[in-house]
Amino acid sequence: MPSKKALVRRPASSLAEGLVTHVERGEVDVDLAVRQWEAYTDALRAHGWETVEVDPADDCPDSVFVEDTVVMFRNVALIARSGAESRRAETLGVEEAVASLGCSVNWVWEPGTLDGGDVLKIGDTVYVGRGGRTDAAGVQQVRAAFEPLGARVVAVPVAKVLHLKSAVTALPDGTAVGYVPHMDAPSLFPRFLPVPEPSGAHVVCLGGDKLLMAASAPRTAELYADLGYEPVPVDIGEFEKLEGCVTCLSVRLRDLYA
């Protein structure tokens, strides 16, 4: 039976010092961010996900964005090596967490770089954004780790946003959803639905027809509802100030053996 565990990591007390690359820095209210994170994790649990907390890392401002530290394919965890040097220490607690859940653990090796936010899985196809945080060697290492397990790895140029998944994710039926002005190569996705708002492109499939998404994309929520989905909006405004989105606040583990 597929597991429904999701790794999450409580915001660091230093969250406000998180990196910003493509947006202007805005003041982050850490207490509000903690309340938004709690509501986000509540929403996961309310939809049947068991949240597994990685130990907090108060000296790693961006550690709440746990998705960037590890990529899962079946029960294999590929520990990332961020293109942002200040984020590399985040992997320590994550390695321990995935190993204790019984995952087989692999690593992206120097000089390759990879952020988990650049990896979008649709079925057995693994799209890897090659951009500011993930380089060609990182893409090659994803191929080496996952193609022997049956994955097909497709490299996608990313120049306009932080990560591939800042611009495109996927619905439960495998349709890619993206905000076209932020995409460099929409034609790489065979079944593609454009959405009207940048944060509308970020969905976490909770199971069934339910889509966790940011409250900042009401028009896209209407579009999804009109297609028979049930949007579950959460306010993640404090994380959006740091270029975070709903996908990057958790890692869902669906194929554990344990």
Ligand SMILES: NC(=O)NCCC[C@H](N)C(=O)O
């Ligand atoms: N996967 C994601 O979308 N991660 C967001 C990371 C935001 C963080 N401030 C960073 O620049 O690394």
